[in-house]
Structure formats: C-alpha cells, structure tokens
Amino acid sequence: MHSKKPFYILVALLFIVGIASSIYRGIEHKVPFLPGKQVQSWGVEAKISFQGTGEPAEVSFALPNDPAFEILVENASSPGFGLSITDDPENKRADWSIRSATGRQVLYYKVTLIPTGITRIKAIGTPEVTNAYIWPATEKVAAEQAIEEVWAKSATNLSFAQQLNKAFNAEERSQNIELLLSSNSTSTLFVHMLNSKGIPAQVVSGLNLEDQRRRQQLVSFVEVYDDGEWHLFNPKDGTQGRPENLLLWDRSGKSTLDVIGGINSQVTFSMLQDTRSALATSLDVMNNKGALDFSLYQLPLEEQSLFKGILLIPIGVLMVVFLRVLVGLKTSGTFMPVLIALAFIQTTLLTGLIGFILIVACGLMIRSYLSQLNLLLISRISAVIIVVIGIIGVFTLLSYKFGLSEGLTITYFPMIILAWTIERMSILWEEEGPKEVVLQGGGSLFVATLAYLAMSAPWIQHWVFNFLGIHLVILAIVLLMGQYTGYRLFELKRFKPLAGE
Template identity: 75%
Template sequence: MHSRKPFYLFVALLFALGLSASIYRGIEHHVPFLPGEQVQSWTVDAKVSFQGKGVPAEVSFSLPQDPAFEILVENTTSPGYGLTISNNEHDRRAVWSTRDAIGKQDLYYKVTLIPTGQIQIAAPDTPPAVEEYLWPATEQTAAEKVIEEVWSRSASNLTFAQQLMAVITGKDRSQNVELLLSSQSPTKLFVRMLHSKGIPAMEVNGLYLEDQRRRQQLSSFVEVYHKQQWVLFDLNKGTQGRPNNLLLWERTGRSVLDVMGGVNSLVNFSMLQDTRSALATSIDLMVNKNALDFSLYQLPLEEQSLFKSILLIPIGVLMVVFLRVIIGIKTSGTFMPVLIALAFIQTTLLTGLIGFLLIVSFGLMIRSYLSYLNLLLISRISAVIIVVIGIIGLFTMLAYKFGLSEGVTITYFPMIILAWTIERMSILWEEQGPKEVVMQGGGSLLVATLAYLAMSATWVQHWVFNFLGMHLVILALVLLMGQYTGYRLLELKRFKPLAGE
C-alpha cells in the first residue's frame, strides 16, 4: 500500500501557500478582506504666496514624507512656472522656477494621503552625529546650570528630555530658564540643551489635520532619538508622543520654504477629510508602486469582467464535490449544475429556475418524439440543440411581448449543456423511469441553487477575484475530499432499521 503522507503534505502545502498569499496581499497591498470597507483620506492643499521682484524666481518647497501617511495622489498648479520634484529618499522637494516673477505670485500643491497606522518612526541603529551648540557668553552659565540640574534628576536620555521639557514649559520657570527663553523659542532651546549632552534630536515641522480647516500653519516639534526610535515632543503644548491627526511635513532640518527672487513669502494649508473605497484605494496605491504587473487589475475592463465570472467556477466546483461526494446528492451530469448556477447569476434565481424547468420540460416532450424517428446520436443531439435554441428564442420573444423583462435573460443559459441534459434525462426516463429523472433533475437544481447562493455572495466574489491564493485553498479542499471513500450522508438512511432495533 502506498503511503498517503506525500499527498497530505502536498495538500497542506497548497493550503498554506494559498492562505499565506492571501494574507500577504491583504497586509502588504492593503487589499480589504471584506467588500465594502471604507478608509479615511485627507486632502491637503498648500498655497505658496510671495511678491515677485521682476527677476528670475526659484521656489523650493518641502513635500510630506511621513511613514504614518501614504501618498495616494499629488499634483500642482503653477501656470507659467517650470516644475521639478526631487524624489530623494529622505528629502522630497518641489522646485518651481520662472524667468520673470512680477507682483503677487500664488503656487499650489495638493496631496491626498491615506493613514497607514504606523505612528512609531523608526530610527537608524547608529545614532546620528550631534553638533554641540556653542552658547553665547551671556547665556552659557545659565544654560549649564539648568542642564546639570536636570541631568542629575534623570536616568536616561528619554527621562532627561522629559524632565527638560517640564522645566522649559512649566509655569514656575526659574530665572535661568526665563533668561534663555528671552532670546530663543522653547523648541530651539530644547534641541540645543539636548545637543549639549550629546543626545540626538532635531526640529521638525508638522501639520494638525482637522476637517474643513483653512489657512493653517505648520507647528514645530522635536524628535529625540531613543532606542532606535524617534520620540516626538511638542514644546508648545508640553506633551510627549504623537497624536493620530498629526502629519509630519518636514523632517530633514531644512526650511520648509525657500524663495529666491521674491519677498514676503508665506505658505498656508487647507485640509478636508473624505471617505473612499478601501479596494479602490489599494488599487491606486499598487499603481503608484508599479505592483500591478501580476494583478488582474492590469487587464482591460472587459477582460476583468470575464475573469470575475470565470473565477467563480471553482466555488461552484467545490460545492458540487462536497454535495456529491460527502452528502451524496445525485445530479444529471457532473458539473452541469455549475454552469446553470452561472446562468442564475445573470438571470436571478427565480427567473432562472422557471426558465430551466420550462426549457427542459418542452425539450423532453420534443425529444420523446425524436426517439421514434430512430436517428443517429449525432443527428439527434444536433436536432435537440436546434430545438433548445428555438425554445429559448420563443420564450424570450413572449417574455418581451408581455413586458416581462426578467424573462429575456434566459438567453444566458448554456444551450449545449441544456441539450445534453435533455438527452441524458430522456435516456434515463426510458431506462430507469420518471422517478430517477425527477431525483437527478431535482438534485441538479438543488446543487445549482446552493452553488448559486455561494457564488453570488458578495464576500465570495470579492475573495476569489482579489485574493487569487484562495484558489489554491479550494484546490486543496477538492483534493482532500477526493480521498473520501466512506458512506455518503444520504446513504446512511439504509441503516435506520438497525438504529431502531
């Protein structure tokens, strides 16, 4: 006897590969696991204004590069200006240029962002180098006293930063702190004191996202290096940590806006929150990353629609295998119920059942007449096909004549399959009687109905098209059920007398 271990290992491998591929696609490409999911998006408009001096102007504007948000769409409006966007890994900037800028100039940048949920900002394993700040002689003594006092009350770089923020932002500030704040902002003082102790820190600019807000300005924050993470401090509010609605706009230490050839430069931000389809968002993100090379979404819409129907067939096949092998339902033809179920998806269930019964009933009556003509099999099947086409055409015209628009959809029935079904039922009637015809015909309709209910479920259609790895899982289940050699559930009724005894 051959060992079944290789078979079960193969099935387990198929199942694991299919499930892993589906989970990876959902996590890596943000494809929603359930249909109809929505995601929140933020649209941010930046308006850059300045006064041109009648000379060539060049405007360099920092672009957002925050791991907590992914860029979906970005565009600019700048008539008469040349535009270059540098996609530097750590410093993305838009550079507008023109030969002649006279009077008030307005440049616009618009970006649509999707939150990723990645609030923590990873830092390199090796701390960045720190340039120690040289204090002016009038401030050096005061700065050293404050730093040493706070340093003695701390145990690590993070606790030093926490204690230092409390000293700078507290209500009862010492005279030394007041002296230092008289010539610099709390944010810059915080960074310089951290650098004095060799602690990596940098000033960054962020934007609080609030729906339908206009003319907003960037706020200053400080990122402090601690255990391969950047910890955010807000010296204006005296808080630590990053809120969910904060977009870090500039994180390189450079200025947000540089204007050459103009004066009185200013940048204002407006923002709007929106809700959009999670699936459409994931497709747009994959397009941006050129990740559609092996996706069905790269196909034309017509082919996509075709594949959406084709990829439902494995679901119907799974239902047929389960109902025939495990349950024991008899059908007329092995996979005829799957094709009928596909037709039901186009016609709706009730219309499809009525149409199927009418076509098969009339076809059986005409087939009974053809049996008296002693035709060859090919000729008889050909005649049945022509008759089925005529019956479908007749019912379609009658449905249209009486205003029954649903009846027109019976043209979706597979005509060749119906012809063979009529031929098999007719032979079965002659050999085993009408009872067997009713059992197999009723079983076929039952299996087709259950397959239709499974194939028409929205979440099933979503999974089989967007998570192609699920087809490996279906294949594994079909192979596993193919090894079943026990009794069908409907066969157990033969043992009912034994159970009664």
C-alpha cells in the same frame, strides 16, 4: 501499496501556500479581507505665494515625510514654472524655477494621503550628534545652570528630554529658563539644550489635520532620538507623543520654504477629509509601488469581468464534489449544475429556476416526438439544440410582450448544456422512468441553487478574485475529498434496519 505520505505533503503545501499568500496580500498590500470596507483619506493643498521682483526665481518647498501616512496621489499646479521633485526619501522637496517673476506669484501642491497606522518613527541608522550649540555670553551661565539642574534629575536621553519639557512648562519656571526663553523660541531652545548634552534632536514641522479647514499654518515640534526611535515633543504646551491626526510635513531639519528672487513668501494649507473604498486605495498603493505587474487588475476591464466569472467556478465545483461524494446527491451530468448556477447569477435565482424548468419541460415533450423518428444521435442532438434556441427565443419574445423584463435574461442559459440535459433526461425517462428523472433533475437544481448561493455571496466573489491563494486551498480540499471511499450520507438509510431499535 503506495504510500500516501507524498499526497498528504502536497495537500499540506497547498493549504500553507494558499493561506500564507492570502494573508500576505492582506497585510502587506492592505487588500481588505471583506468587501465594502471604507478608509479615511485626507486631501491637503499647500498654497505658496510670494512677490516676484522681476528677476529669475527659484522656490524650494519641503514635501510631506511621515510614515503614519501613505501618499496616494500628488500633483502640482505651477503655470509658467519649471518643476522638479527630488527622490530623496529623507529630504523630498519640490523645486520650481522661472526666468522672470514679476508681481504676485502663486504655486499649488496637492496630495492625497491615507493613514497607515504606523505612529512610531524608526530611525534609519544612528543619527550624527550635532555639535554643541555655542551660547552667547549673556546666556551661557544661565543655560549651563539650567541644563545641569535638569540633567541631574534624568537617567537617559529620553528622560532628560521629558524633564526638560516639564521644566519648560512648569507653573513657576526658573529664572534661568525665563531668561533663555526671552531671546529664543521654545522649540529652538529645547533643541539647543539637548544638543549641548550630545543628544540628537531636531525641529520638525507638523500639520494638524482638521476637516474643511483653510489657511492653516505648520506647527513646530521637536524630535528626540533615543534607542533607535524618534520621540515627538511639543515644548510649547508640554505634551509628548503624536497628537491625533497630526501629519509631519517636514522632518529634514531645514527650512520648509526657500524663495530666491522673491519677497514676502508664505505657505498656507487647506485640507479635506474623504471616505474611499479600501480596495481601490490598496490598488493605488500597489500601483505606486509597482506591485500590480502580475495582478489581474492589470488586465482590461472586459477581461477582468470575464475572470470574475471564471474564478467563481471552483466554488461551484467544490459544492458539487461535496454534495456528490459525501452527501450522495444524484445530478444530471457531473458539472452541469455549476454552469446552471453561473446562469442563475445573471438571471437571479427565481427567474432562473422558472426558466430552466419551462425550457427542460418543453424540450422533453418535443424530444419525445423526435424519438419516434428514429434519427441518428448526431441529428437528434442537433435538432434538440435548434429546438432549445427556438424555445428560448419564444419565451424571450413573450416576456417582452408582457413587460416581464426578468424573462429577457434566460438567454444567458448555456444552450448546448440544456440540449444535452434534455437528451440525457429523455433517455433516462425511457430507461429508468419518470421517478429517476425527477430525482436527478431535482438534485441538479438543488445543487445548482446551493452553488449559486455560494458563488453570489459578495465576500466569496471578493476573495476568489483578490486572494488567488484561496484557489490552492480549494484544490487541496477537493483532493482530500477525492480520497474519501466511505459511505455517503444518503446511503446510510439503507443500513438503518441493521441498527435495530
């Protein structure tokens, strides 16, 4: 007797690989597990303007760099200018250039972003400690006293930044802080005082995202490094952490906009919030990352539509195996109900049931006449196929004449399968009687109906096409049911008398 251990190992591997690949696709590629899910996206437009002086002009503009947002689409509008975008992820910039710029010049940069849910900013390596700021003679004593006073109240780099932020926004600020703020901006002074203690910190620019806002400006924040992570502070209002809907635009620590060959430069931002399909968004993200190379979405639309139908067949097969092996239903043909269920998807359930019953009933009547002619099998089947085509054509014309548009869809029925079904039922009628025909025909329609309900469910259609690992799970379940050798559910009624009262 052969050991079944390799079989169960195979089934377990199919389960694990199928479920793991589906979970990975949902988490890593952000493919939604349920159809119809929507995500919020932001469209942001930066408008750069300057006055050209008639000389060659170069414009360098920092591009958004924030792990909390994923860039879906970005483009620039710059008539007459050359454009290049650097690929440095830490300092991504757009550089425009032109031989001669005279008068007012306007450049546009547009980007579509989606939130990623990542609010913490991990540092790549340990940042270098910036050299201590050299204070002017008029500020040196006040700066040293203010720093030492706050330093004594802290224990770590982060707590020092927190206490310093608190001192900047106290109701009664110390005279030293007031003196320093009179000649320094809040963010710059905050960074200088942190750097004086060897704490990595930098000024970053952020954009508060608000729907349908125009002519917005960047807001300065301060990033402070501690224990492998950057912490965000706003020393102007004393808050710590990331505000809701904040986009960190420039984290390079350098100027956001540089213009050579122009004067009176400025940049303003407009933004618009939108709702889009989570599935379409995940496809755009995968396309940007080059993860669609082995995806069905790489196929032309016609082939995609074909595969969406083909990949539903395992669901129907699973339903047939369950109902025949475990329940014990009888059907006319093993997998004929699956093909009929596919036709029901095109015709709708009620129209499909009526059409199937009418075609088979008419076919059986004509087949009973053909049986009297003593034809060879191949000729009889061929005649039945031609008769089925004729019946479908007549029903289609009658439906059109009476204005029943639903009747036009019965052409989706598989004609060869219908012909074989009629032939099989006719022989069964002759050998077993009409009761067996009704039993098997009714069982086929019942299985086809259940398969249709499963195959037409939107979430199942979404799963079988977007999570191909599900098919490995279905295969594992079919293999397990194939090992079942016990009594079927319908067979138990035969043993009911043995159960006594």
